[in-house]
Amino acid sequence: MKSTTTLLVTCSTVFLAQLGMSIYLPALPDIARELTVDASLVSWGLAVYLIGMALPMLFWGSLAQRIGRKPVLLAALGIYGLGNLALPLGSTLESFLVLRLLQGIGASGISVMARVLIRDSFSGDLLARALSWLSISFVVALGIGQYLGSIIQVALGWPAIFYWLGGVSLAMAVVVARITFATRVEENTRSATWPSYWQILRHRDFLLPALAGGLGYGVIIAFNTAAPVILQGPFNWSPVEYGLLGWPISAAYFLGALGVNGLVLRTGRLWLMTVGVGLVLAGTAVMLLGSIAATSIALLFWLPYCFAVLGQSLNYPISLSLANDGAPIGGAYAMALSGFIHQLMAAAIGAMASFIASAQAWPLSLLCTLLALGAMICVMLIRLPTRA
Template sequence: MTHAAPGHVAERPEGVETAGTIHAARQETIDHRWWVLGILSLLMGFASISTDLYLPAMPAMGQALGASPGLVEWTVSGYLIGFSFGQLFWGPVSDRHGRRLPVALGLVLFILGSAGCAVAGNGAALIGWRILQAAGASAGVVLSRAMVRDLYAGHRAVQMLSTLITVMAIAPLLGPIVGGQILLLGGWRAIFWTLVGVGMLTLAAVPSLPETLAPAYRNHEPLTRALLRYGELLKQPRLLGYAGAGGFFYGGMFAYVAGTPFAYITYHHVPARLYGLLFALGIVGIMATNTVNSRLAARVGGDRLLVLGAIQAALSGLLVAGAAWTGQGGLWGLVVPLFLFASATGFIVANSIAGALNSFPERAGAVSALVGAMQYGSGILGSGLVGAFADGTPWPMGWVIALSGVGSLLCTRLVHARPRKTTPPPRHALR
């Protein structure tokens, strides 16, 4: 064995890595990966935190602004309007200009919209600012999904989406609880100032995100042409199956979001500070089924798990409607089937999104935007119907959830349809 002289560092042959160097590089890669996934989870969570944080304050907001319960519930619908149309805009923009810049621009709009909500003087103004807030938040949500598809494919994409949704579920798990405490300490306007702070912190983290769509893979066709291509995507039965399964389900979930504050707090007299605990039960179910979905995706397949989730949504939705109509079981007769319905999220959302993205990987931004717009557009209808038919009972929420679950199950029949030919984007836009 050759020994180096004291004080002399032996030269390492070129191209040979020490174990320590390899370990350090691997650790840096792992740390960077989890940092990126953490930011993507936060971006995906903007749709949840923007609403879940103020759910316990909805009755108080109505009293302060002199607005009816139906009008306050339409603040959820207004948010979904901005969120749906915002996604349709950000998807093609990101396919053309990359992912990171549109995310930053969206966060600026989110901050402005949140500040507007905090100073709103009436219900109509609050709805308007919620639309702007949602248009900004939609950039982070739709583009985080596209970034996952840029980095992963197949069942791996399903696993990563499930992981992100599980982490993201912390936001709605804690949102109503934290929102209730903010309401108690600082009033409902403080909730929206909190969202301003969250938006600013996230914006500061955006420069650390990698750009996942290289210039060589971008779609350089005019934005107007890219928007028109949504029509071609809408002719694809398979894509409609994935989007419809998720869309109908989202209609029920946002009926749940808009309806439970009044069903629990007003109808069943649950204290506002405890509402978050009941809402958290559904989030725990979502996290559990997302974990199961992530582990089973490679073995069972995303499409089968999607059907399983849709069956669960349909059956539990019918139970919700029955409990809401008859009052059987009181509060817990409503909470238990709502828990089962919300838990179906873990099997429906990630699999419907990944299935659609895997069908058109070269247009991940536009497909993610279209699927998201259809899902949240259904949320507009679901929450809007609950507000329009509000009668002081859980029944409007119950029948909307039941129809949503059945509709989601019926749409899964289109998932196995053969894709139709579409006009491909320019060759330089494809990977």
């Protein structure tokens, strides 16, 4: 019963944290007009958010190891909620980006604590299954979130998006305050924080799965960063039309996460991970070919991306569970470090995608293909036998 409650709470909090990445994307042109800046500058808000998620992750992990999971999760929800409520009050691009950074810092703690709480309750293949539910929450937020944002924007205006998200986050903190979570106690977590992180980072069985998951995650971040400029620019999509794209994206990720849930105990993690990364690579390669050969057909841009999303939904929870099992030190450290690596990679990739964002789709498609190729190389190295 306690494991079920933990799973429900962590999925809900991850959903809220990931909404911060996607819910405002349909309103990006309107926010740019309100701030009297170019839309490409406002698109940096995603990269800044990801930087905020990345930088404090190791701090959140070590803090959870010292004072407990629940106080850290409550603090993170509070920071995230207040950051959302404050964002519409700013009137400059600088204030928008600063508050996006604050949102990211809160989302960072939420993300770390969700993974750590799951890790405290599950292990092995069951950990991969539990993390697949976090993946479902993640993609529902990325996909349905942008549709929800488009509806709120049309009905109430873009500030209501952030007011709603902030209010729900603070309400979630009230719920969390009334719950008791299980914590796995391990003897090898008594070592000093930073040497522990360094020891884990040098371990091949941790690093390769973590990199494979992060590179696949980068494909999603790159698309979310640059796609609004492309699809609402030369393809002339409206905010609602762009929001509707969230449905096939969410369906693809949902199917993949269910695949992990139902197949991982039968096929094994490594085989399913290989299939997932292969789908990411195939989908992004078709995106690239379509962007070069048929520049006026939007279907050849977004539909292959959905197949890449399906592959990443297979890859991501398995990569996290393999990285956690491959870490030489237990506790919250491995989950915090993998989250830090992923968000740091996502921030860098988001910045690159913002830099190359243009009316043409092929630069984004090329970036996504290169990221997928890197993930496949990591998987092939994982499959190689380790030297004695």
